[in-house]
Amino acid sequence: MATVTLNQAQKTYPNGFKAIHGIDLKIEHGEFTVLVGPSGCGKSTLLRMIAGLEGISDGEIIIDDKVVNTVAPADRDIAMVFQNYALYPHMNNYGNMAYGLKNRGYSKAEIDAKVREAARILQLEDHLERKPRQLSGGQRQRVAMGRAIVRQPKVFLFDEPLSNLDAKLRVDMRLEIKNLQQRLGITSVYVTHDQVEAMTLADRLIVMNGGVAEQIGTPIDIYEKPASQFVAGFIGSPAMNFLKGKVSDDKKHVTVGDGVMLDLDHDVEAGRDVTVGIRPEHLELLKDGEGRINAGVRMVESLGAETLAYLDFGANADNVTLRLQGTHTFEKGEKLSLSVPASKIHLFDIESGQRI
């Protein structure tokens, strides 16, 4: 159990590229923190800085009240699970798990006890004598996790551990990781670009973009109150709809698309140009003529449990996605009558993208 604290952690590469622009973060005991963001946003770099595989250019990384900026990776008492497993191919699975303990001078008996215990937790007991290449992807990933847990480290670091697995296995392993982390209660930092993984695993979510933490909060906070247009568009699937809008003179409405008026419940100055964000699942389908919004259907995708319809909000607006439970049959060009509760409308500054 440990806390991890970042104080203005920065990373500048020798070629002048600034990968991390100063991040402040405190991860509590036993907390599962997920770093999420598009590729190149610096999330892996940040994780590798915590691991000590990348140096830190400025600021501090503190594990349990101890500044570890210059401490070697092996001495930080952390363990890491890699995307491609990074198992030693010439050692059997037992050897893979035992290697770190051996280098730390544990006795044979201790190593054996710890490895067997980890194998039991991960259901790998029957595979200890085999080589990594004789295992399936999911089993290899478990061995990699075994290698991490045998040492009982202060912090677990996961670098996109599920990206190499197929979709079904990914869901299983996701649950398993969450389960394991809760059972062991070890502080964890998990990097992913998959927002479903991020939402489901995280106690606390950090959405990163361009080397900056755009928002830090619980997954639900981030879903309900995205701090910026970037976060709003990144979290949630299908992605949030964005429309250009203008706040009406009485501040009660915002006009989007070809003169569609939406109710507004925000404290915002009259006549301001804004970006309006609406999640696809927050558009409500009403009977003909009852809704404020009338939009034609451009395309329909039926997924069985839900239906996605792409709507025409006028010539100067992109497709607007509508997400409905169950199956619906719409004709192409059919006019739908819709509304959005004022509380579900997000406004963002046109320039900065910040939430209003």
Added chain:
Amino acid sequence: MYQSKWRIFTNHTILVLGSLFMILPVWIAFASSTHTREYIFQNGLQFLPGGEFFTNYGAILFDAEATKGRVTALEMLFNSMVLGLGFAIGKVIISMMAAYAIVYFRFKLAVPLFWIIFSTLLLPLEVRIVPSYEVVANLGLLNTYTGLILPLIASATGTFFFRQFYRSVPDELLEAARLDGAGPIRFFIDILVPLSVTMIAAIFIIMFVVGWNQYLWPLLMTTDDQLYTIVIGIKQVYNSLYEGGQIPQFPKAFALTIMASVPPVLVVVIFQRMFVKGLVETEK
């Protein structure tokens, strides 16, 4: 892939002819080495083996007189073995370590140093043989195994192969090892060396054969018969074939030739599977 019968036939014909072309001279040498010298002198080279196998090979192996020198073939085989093994093992070790430094340690001039090493690939040993001789002579290492082996064990080829191999080892393996508390030496011994086994086997075979077949270098370095390698021995025997007005010792010369080629062939046959694997695929 579908292949017509005609095509299979042609392919096989070419391959069989090619193999015969390579093997026949060796076979003739072998068959001729098992006759008496009088028989060969009268009847020329032979296709079928005769009855003198044990006599001829025994004489060559244990009787210094048969090799026209003061050493037996057995001693020369031993010298060649020392040279071949020392050459190959030394080269493997040195080039592995050089490549390890070049790939895994960031130091100034690493890249230019590598290219300097690489460019020496283009220079055959013979180019530097005189200065190398001078160095060995000044160090007082003439007529020693050390002098024979040491100046040759730096290997640009080996360094290059190992560099390419190390570069293909995923970085995560190094990082995982660092997290597991393995320092540079541990990582090298515990992870890289076991991963390179097939590569080591391949380089070892190539270098052993090259070392075994060295001619000019041992010829210059050794004036003492006791250090003659078998390749020099062959030359010596053939040189003295017509000396002394006797019937030339063709069978024994052939026997020595055959014997000289057995150890490299054995090494290749034994290590062949690892060798091919090392060149074709690498287990990562």
